[in-house]
Amino acid sequence: TPAPSPSSGGPPTTPSPLGLPGSTDQPAAILPGLNRDIHTPPPRTNLEMDLFGLVSLAIPDQMYYAEQAALYINSFYNDDTPQTSLQVIVSNVTTSIEVTDQIPSMGSQGFDCSVIEPLTLIFTLEMRYVEDGSDPNFDDIITLPFTTEEFQQNYINNYLKANDVFGEFDNLQCVSGIRLPEGLGTPAPSPSSGGPMTTPSL
Numbered sequence: 295t296p297a298p299s300p301s302s303g304g305p306p307t308t309p310s311p312l313g314l315p316g317s318t319d320q321p322a323a324i325l326p327g328l329n330r331d332i333h334t335p336p337p338r339t340n341l342e343m344d345l346f347g348l349v350s351l352a353i354p355d356q357m358y359y360a361e362q363a364a365l366y367i368n369s370f371y372n373d374d375t376p377q378t379s380l381q382v383i384v385s386n387v388t389t390s391i392e393v394t395d396q397i398p399s400m401g402s403q404g405f406d407c408s409v410i411e412p413l414t415l416i417f418t419l420e421m422r423y424v425e426d427g428s429d430p431n432f433d434d435i436i437t438l439p440f441t442t443e444e445f446q447q448n449y450i451n452n453y454l455k456a457n458d459v460f461g462e463f464d465n466l467q468c469v470s471g472i473r474l475p476e477g478l479g480t481p482a483p484s485p486s487s488g489g490p491m492t493t494p495s496l
Contacts, residue, residue: 333423334421338419338436338474340416343470343473346467346469346470347405347407347412347466348399350399351415355462355463359454364390371385371387372386383430385425387421387422387435388423389419391419391420395415403465407467421436441471446469449469450468
């Protein structure tokens, strides 16, 4: 379980290894081996995620969201038991996220994500990672950790809520996948109020 990080505790004290305030992880040691390529792609800007059940987030809570999202993505590739082929070929991930804007929810709230008008966060993501030489698509690496309801609920329950000592995310019901800027790749799916989605094997 990631170390607690209060949602209203101000900016992280450890500088981001990639220059943004959304990650406190240090890059893992890269083991020598054949066909191991290190990548640091240009930052992806204007990424979006919907949060269902929240109206808006204060600056400290935006920073907490970014920190937990970065920790979750890192763990998804570095620590979790692989459920997809992409998790097998990508490793030594270090992610940094910075929320740059938000679109507050102006509509109905509740417990049914299909009728809730979400809060939308807009953010920039930087990543450093190692892959096995097969050159996977960077946008697939970014979006995969949030592409199923199981993955999304893991992020909500074991990161955002588990480490939120002030309860700022208690009303959060669902999150969407990460949406890429228009014209980049395929938008990630929104959450469903039905059963678990099929886990992709990218």
